Amino acid sequence: QRSYDRFLNTKMNMSPYICGILMCVAAASAVDVWNLQQLEAAKRGNDLTINVRDIFVPAGQTLNFEFVKPGTTIVFRGRVTFGYKEWRGPLVILKGRNLKIKGGAGHIFDGEGRRWWDGTGTNSGKIKPYMFYVQLADSSVRGLTIKNSPAHTFAINDCNHISINNVMIDNRDGNRFGGHNTDGFDVAKSHRVIIANSTIYNQDDCLAINSGTDITFQRNKCIGGHGIAVAVGGYDVNEARNIVIRGCRCLQTKYGVRIKTLLNGRGIVKGVKIENILLKDVTDAGLLIIGNYLNSGPRGEPTGGIPIEDLTVNNVRGNVLAKGTNINVFVANARNWNWSSNIQGGQRRLPCKGIPNGLRIPCG
Structure with missing residues (x-):
């Protein structure tokens, strides 16, 4: 018995030292990265955390997190900047499985977009790079701050x-210096995506969903820009199902919420819920649902090759400026809609077409 007691006492007395060793091991499991060469070395290593410090990405190169080991946490802790080149990008790739990506205190991705901005966006003029390409599974992105994409x-x-949470996209400078096509979040061919609690200042869509299933956009604030859109057609996959847009605010945007399907396109939009949306001083249209969309603008009669089915509009409220339209619906082959809205202020009257039988929508 005495031998056993001595063993227990020895084990208990050693426990602080063991804990100290474990703490040292935990501390040693993080690596700091200050350049692209160190990032490549970190991806080959076994550290559980990669801390990205102040880092400059040379022109025409990408800050590439592809092939980071599953289970890694990536923390941005400094200022990330990029050299200037006319190219498509992307400037950053976030790709992998089971990753946690976080923004630390004081960090920023500064795209310095004014070097590219010329008022034409990606339509013409200078060739402009995309900021982030994201291809993740079972992962989270939280607390990133991006300026001037x-x-x-x-x-x-x-x-x-x-999940993407608590992201700040601040492209306000683009209002003065020719920013265009500075979309916040473009989503395609993705499933079970949540984007929440984020703020977007920009000069194009706050959110644009082109295809995917089970996508939720909630408690976000869109300021300036073109508002929130489900835009389907013209891609290799043209289906959007089970989309939830909930608890968002669109402030001084061109549009509130839009569903737009391509003229003569083929596909489906099914199960979209637009709930508890606040509009304030929207300029052109509060709710716009059209089936004759082209990039150059709506044209002709709506076509029904991409029907909008099982749509719910609930408690969409607020105001449109006098020169705008509160609600415009111009579709074909729509069915099974439910609608409740209170949008006021717009005095421009546009014709509505294709509203499902038995449903009353206050167009205009």
């Missing part, structure tokens, strides 16, 4: 089961 900020493509 040259063009589209987040291209979210082929993602599955991810």
